[in-house]
Amino acid sequence: MKGAYTRPLKQGYLLKQSEILKQWHLRYFVLSKECLCYYRTEAESLAEAPKEVIFFNDMSLYIDDRADKQTRYCLRLVKRSVSAGKIANRTLLLCCFSQDERNEWLSQILLAKAMALVADPTALIGNRETSTEHMDFELTNSFYA
Numbered sequence: 449m450k451g452a453y454t455r456p457l458k459q460g461y462l463l464k465q466s467e468i469l470k471q472w473h474l475r476y477f478v479l480s481k482e483c484l485c486y487y488r489t490e491a492e493s494l495a496e497a498p499k500e501v502i503f504f505n506d507m508s509l510y511i512d513d514r515a516d517k518q519t520r521y522c523l524r525l526v527k528r529s530v531s532a533g534k535i536a537n538r539t540l541l542l543c544c545f546s547q548d549e550r551n552e553w554l555s556q557i558l559l560a561k562a563m564a565l566v567a568d569p570t571a572l573i574g575n576r577e578t579s580t581e582h583m584d585f586e587l588t589n590s591f592y593a
Contacts, residue, residue: 456480458556459493463519463543472519472543475499479556481563484525502527502540504561505568511554512541519543521550523557 458479463472464486475486476493484507485498502525512524525540544550 457560458553459490460549461490462486462553465519465541465543467538477542479553479560481560481567484557484560504557504564507561509554509557509561511550514543521545521547523550523553 456478458477460477461474462477464475465472475488476490477484477486478493478498483501483503485501487493487496487498506528508526508528510524510526512522514520514522521544523542523544525542527538527540529536529538542553544553
């Protein structure tokens with residue numbers, strides 16, 4: 449992210465599943481204490497605006513292990529938005545290349561969510577509709593599997 453750039457908590461390539469065709473694409477993700485964003489490539493992350501920015505107060509995070517060996521270690525992010533009184537959820541499925549890498553992304557995203565909450569404790573209090581729902585964390589399969 450150009451401009452007010454802070455040192456990332458984590459960055460690297462992950463597979464991201466497309467919404468419509470459900471195809472996997474390699475994307476470069478950058479996690480800061482403010483948000484998670486992604487680009488097509490690492491080079492693009494240095495020069496262009498991100499393809500998408502996900503703020504933590506709008507996101508729930510889940511482990512989503514898959515049976516497929518190539519896309520086994522996944523994280524499911526549910527991005528919630530409220531517009532004109534309607535609530536919409538968008539799901540991003542991200543695949544890591546190993547269980548250790550997935551667990552590292554998971555812990556760093558949870559750390560960033562906690563830091564964002566400490567920096568702005570009203571993020572959960574200000575809007576009753578979005579209170580603690582946005583701090584969801586669920587293990588869909590055994591964490592140690």
